[in-house]
Amino acid sequence: MAMATLNRLRWSDHGVGLTLAAVYLTLLAATSADVGVPRDESFYFYGAERAAGWYAGLLDGDVRSFSRAEIDRGFKYNHEHPVFMKSLFGLSHRLFVDVLGWVDDHALAYRLPTMVMASLALWLAFLIGVIVHGRLAGLFAALALAFMPRVFFHAHLACFDAPVTFMWLVIAYTYFRAMRSRRWAVGAGIALGLGFATKLNIFFLPFTLLGVSLFDVWQFKRRTGAWRAPDGERGPLTYHSWIAASMIFLGAFVFWAHWPWLYYDLVPRLREYVAFHARHVHYPVDYLGFLYFKPPFPVHFPFVFTLLTVPVGILVTGLIGLGVVMRRGWIDWGDVSPGAPDRRVIDVFLLANVAVPILVIALPFTPIFGGTKHWMPAMPFLAVMAGVGVVRLGQGLFTGSTGRALQLRTTVLGLLMMLPGAWATMEYGAHGPAYYNGVAGGPPGAAALGMPRNFWGYSTVAVLPAVNEQVEKRGHVFWHKATKWATDAYQRDGLLRKDVRYTGDWTAEFSDWAVYHDQREKLPEELDVWRAYGTELPVDGYFIDGLQIMALYRRPAPPKAPLIPAGGR
Amino acid sequence: MSRVRFNPWWVAPFLVVLALWSTISYRQQVPTRAEWTAAADHVRARLKAGDGVAWAPYWAGEARLSLHGLPFFQLPDVTRADLARYDRVWLLSAFGVDGEDVLDPSGAATHAVVSSETFGAVTVSELRVGGERVVGDVYAQLESAEISLVTKGKSRACDFWDGRGWHCRLRGSPAKTRACLGASTASKLAKHRRFNRRGRPRTKTSQMAGGDPRCGLDRWLNVSRDVRVIGDVPRRCVWFHPHGGKTLRMAWTDAPRGAVVEVGHGFADKVISDHSRATTRTQPATMRLYRGDALLGTRTVDPVKGWRSWRVDDKGTGALRIEVESQSTVDAHLCIDPTVRAER
Numbered sequence: 001m002a003m004a005t006l007n008r009l010r011w012s013d014h015g016v017g018l019t020l021a022a023v024y025l026t027l028l029a030a031t032s033a034d035v036g037v038p039r040d041e042s043f044y045f046y047g048a049e050r051a052a053g054w055y056a057g058l059l060d061g062d063v064r065s066f067s068r069a070e071i072d073r074g075f076k077y078n079h080e081h082p083v084f085m086k087s088l089f090g091l092s093h094r095l096f097v098d099v100l101g102w103v104d105d106h107a108l109a110y111r112l113p114t115m116v117m118a119s120l121a122l123w124l125a126f127l128i129g130v131i132v133h134g135r136l137a138g139l140f141a142a143l144a145l146a147f148m149p150r151v152f153f154h155a156h157l158a159c160f161d162a163p164v165t166f167m168w169l170v171i172a173y174t175y176f177r178a179m180r181s182r183r184w185a186v187g188a189g190i191a192l193g194l195g196f197a198t199k200l201n202i203f204f205l206p207f208t209l210l211g212v213s214l215f216d217v218w219q220f221k222r223r224t225g226a227w228r229a230p231d232g233e234r235g236p237l238t239y240h241s242w243i244a245a246s247m248i249f250l251g252a253f254v255f256w257a258h259w260p261w262l263y264y265d266l267v268p269r270l271r272e273y274v275a276f277h278a279r280h281v282h283y284p285v286d287y288l289g290f291l292y293f294k295p296p297f298p299v300h301f302p303f304v305f306t307l308l309t310v311p312v313g314i315l316v317t318g319l320i321g322l323g324v325v326m327r328r329g330w331i332d333w334g335d336v337s338p339g340a341p342d343r344r345v346i347d348v349f350l351l352a353n354v355a356v357p358i359l360v361i362a363l364p365f366t367p368i369f370g371g372t373k374h375w376m377p378a379m380p381f382l383a384v385m386a387g388v389g390v391v392r393l394g395q396g397l398f399t400g401s402t403g404r405a406l407q408l409r410t411t412v413l414g415l416l417m418m419l420p421g422a423w424a425t426m427e428y429g430a431h432g433p434a435y436y437n438g439v440a441g442g443p444p445g446a447a448a449l450g451m452p453r454n455f456w457g458y459s460t461v462a463v464l465p466a467v468n469e470q471v472e473k474r475g476h477v478f479w480h481k482a483t484k485w486a487t488d489a490y491q492r493d494g495l496l497r498k499d500v501r502y503t504g505d506w507t508a509e510f511s512d513w514a515v516y517h518d519q520r521e522k523l524p525e526e527l528d529v530w531r532a533y534g535t536e537l538p539v540d541g542y543f544i545d546g547l548q549i550m551a552l553y554r555r556p557a558p559p560k561a562p563l564i565p566a567g568g569r
Numbered sequence: 570m571s572r573v574r575f576n577p578w579w580v581a582p583f584l585v586v587l588a589l590w591s592t593i594s595y596r597q598q599v600p601t602r603a604e605w606t607a608a609a610d611h612v613r614a615r616l617k618a619g620d621g622v623a624w625a626p627y628w629a630g631e632a633r634l635s636l637h638g639l640p641f642f643q644l645p646d647v648t649r650a651d652l653a654r655y656d657r658v659w660l661l662s663a664f665g666v667d668g669e670d671v672l673d674p675s676g677a678a679t680h681a682v683v684s685s686e687t688f689g690a691v692t693v694s695e696l697r698v699g700g701e702r703v704v705g706d707v708y709a710q711l712e713s714a715e716i717s718l719v720t721k722g723k724s725r726a727c728d729f730w731d732g733r734g735w736h737c738r739l740r741g742s743p744a745k746t747r748a749c750l751g752a753s754t755a756s757k758l759a760k761h762r763r764f765n766r767r768g769r770p771r772t773k774t775s776q777m778a779g780g781d782p783r784c785g786l787d788r789w790l791n792v793s794r795d796v797r798v799i800g801d802v803p804r805r806c807v808w809f810h811p812h813g814g815k816t817l818r819m820a821w822t823d824a825p826r827g828a829v830v831e832v833g834h835g836f837a838d839k840v841i842s843d844h845s846r847a848t849t850r851t852q853p854a855t856m857r858l859y860r861g862d863a864l865l866g867t868r869t870v871d872p873v874k875g876w877r878s879w880r881v882d883d884k885g886t887g888a889l890r891i892e893v894e895s896q897s898t899v900d901a902h903l904c905i906d907p908t909v910r911a912e913r
Binding site for chain 2: 281282284289291293294312313316317320389393396397399413416417420437438439441442444445447448476503504507509510511512518521523524527530531534536537538539540541543545546547548551555558559560561562563564565566567568569
């Protein structure tokens with residue numbers, strides 16, 4: 001049984017999707033140096049090197065690589081996250097810098113796996129769009145995903161958020177194909193294993209897909225009166241059983257196999273891994289003028305953030321697409337005749353994948369630090385909805401047109417709807433967390449609403465020219481949220497003068513220059529600089545639309561022995 | 570005649586056009602750095618004693634780059650501005666904010682916008698400040714205050730001045746401490762690297778070498794000119810950290826007489842609300858205010874978030890004295906801003 005009302009893919013569709021992905025990859029690589037190294041990314045650079053070192057040992061044919069000591073050496077660092085991506089980052093660096101010498105930008109070499117995955121996400125979004133609503137929908141799904149400034153920002157980083165977004169999409173896509181194909185069930189199992197190997201957010205996806213599977217099976221029962229297909233045929237129950245078996249056994253095996261850390265002390269180490277995330281500390285969250293330090297967090301947090309951070313053209317078409325899919329699902333719901341279209345399962349699949357990542361974050365006790373990146377797996381599906389929405393909008397507006405004329409008009413309309421998002425991506429993408437759309441009134445409007453605009457040290461790169469120009473030779477700089485490894489990375493790539501020195505965390509008072517990352521919960525740390533330097537004014541900085549993203553402070557005068565006031569000693 | 574029917578699908582592109590208009594509109598309101606500088610230069614050329622300078626909205630941080638050398642102050646909320654320290658205030662503003670926003674709608678403060686000029690997207694408003702005036706300011710004149718710590722009736726002077734405030738306890742001699750404070754940043758950093766974050770020496774050797782990067786001064790228990798996040802915004806205030814079970818006293822003999830003594834006060838947000846502990850560890854503090862030997866008033870400062878104002882009629886003669894007590898030293902991050910005020 002096939003998904004009767006869905007479009008079949010042609011090879012040319014893959015060609016278009018991959019071309020879009022290639023263009024996006026080029027854009028990401030070209031803008032890599034504009035995107036700074038956040039704290040976590042600097043940790044992953046280091047973790048990547050350790051992992052790559054272990055793999056290098058394997059290539060040497062050294063059986064000692066599997067010893068506990070060697071595995072611990074390679075994977076103990078940062079073992080709160082699996083190593084699939086860190087391994088890819090490290091191997092990419094070794095391959096493109098050390099072996100082939102094709103890339104001289106070290107950070108870019110680490111980042112390439114993320115960029116490739118983020119680009120392939122466009123390809124998959126395109127394919128899903130084509131399957132569910134035609135080529136035009138696919139095209140605009142890919143463009144919508146490309147033109148989300150915050151997604152564009154994360155698509156650069158050697159971190160896990162863009163990769164897990166891609167893996168969510170891969171798992172969903174393979175599952176979607178496996179709904180009526182046994183071969184694809186194998187792919188779904190492997191994909192789930194790799195998804196878990198990427199980041200723990202994937203934990204929520206199997207439950208989402210289980211819901212879709214139950215719905216599919218139930219729909220079959222509603223239509224045919226039986227749970228199972230007649231002898232000689234395969235029904236949803238059979239397909240979903242294969243998917244489940246593949247995901248459980250193959251998925252678990254892939255997850256275990258990818259992570260040598262689990263080769264010893266499997267249960268305690270697995271327990272430690274789960275416990276770390278289950279009891280993750282709550283970092284402060286700045287939202288609508290209020291700093292949240294502990295739960296309960298506001299339920300509307302991810303909805304309001306999405307409303308304010310997705311370009312309006314994409315948001316509007318996405319909502320139209322959402323409406324189309326929901327309406328279609330509702331109409332199909334009433335039709336239980338044996339010949340009824342079975343696309344309603346796909347509609348449920350799409351809706352579930354848009355909703356679940358957002359709903360999980362909406363739960364009041366889910367840690368919500370990090371803002372939009374934590375529900376980024378919903379974005380490719382929102383983009384697919386936007387693709388559907390563009391097509392429906394064209395049909396609604398150009399009622400007199402049909403065929404090619406309608407397609408042409410819809411394409412122009414869609415491009416116009418996407419254009420502001422494209423501009424915003426180019427203008428704000430390198431500092432994605434500072435981007436807010438026209439609903440918020442842009443970054444200034446968001447500032448007035450009390451929304452955050454900076455996150456954990458990524459934007460350091462923007463003040464490096466000022467540091468290079470102004471700091472004296474061998475000057476002592478307090479780098480605030482930028483780690484030593486981040487400044488090392490800048491120095492290695494020639495973005496920061498090699499003689500500039502790093503004073504360490506919490507060392508404003510022992511520095512002559514201070515870089516401050518504007519983040520509301522860190523305000524007391526900016527005041528530490530004021531106190532230490534005796535000035536409240538920066539000498540330079542990086543500003544977006546007049547808002548401070550980074551401040552650069554200089555100690556106005558060297559320390560001197562204090563004068564003794566009357567009555568003092 | 571056929572009627573033209575509205576096609577509701579046009580709402581979608583209309584919303585995008587609206588958002589585009591919003592984007593163009595806010596982008597036009599963004600001042601350039603040169604415009605902030607031109608506005609600041611305008612003020613600089615007209616500056617006189619008693620002037621204050623602020624910028625608004627507070628989040629328009631790029632303005633700060635141009636304020637070097639000006640008597641600026643932090644103005645996080647223009648609608649609740651306390652301008653009593655100044656005779657005239659220059660407000661550099663953008664994004665639809667201007668001097669009119671500072672005026673109290675009730676007219677109680679009787680400020681007035683005297684002039685207004687624009688420099689591109691920046692407006693410079695000259696405000697004549699009305700209402701009461703600060704005639705005595707502890708923050709500005711902290712050097713002339715006498716600080717002491719009273720334990721069971723015995724008073725100990727806190728008389729070491731570190732350049733920012735008064736300290737009660739020294740580990741070394743005043744001369745050595747002063748020399749240490751004057752040491753280069755590099756030398757202090759080197760000492761710091763031998764210490765861990767709690768200020769304890771990593772090794773006995775560094776302890777014996779007297780390698781404290783903070784020169785043996787207590788970073789918490791002192792009375793200093795400071796700036797702290799209280800009520801979500803930076804407040805300039807005098808750090809007045811109570812010592813559990815003791816009385817911290819400030820006597821200001823030069824304090825002028827006024828109509829009222831106002832003590833702005835609050836605990837730092839970090840110990841009250843901006844932490845992930847279940848509850849705050851800060852205990853209430855009791856403030857007493859004296860003029861000479863006469864008690865003007867007593868106030869309990871509860872450990873709640875925010876900046877509050879305590880006003881007492883200024884009666885009697887003699888030194889102005891403030892005493893603070895708390896049962897616990899833990900997280901007693903109190904900051905105060907005492908001023909004597911009179912009619913303008």
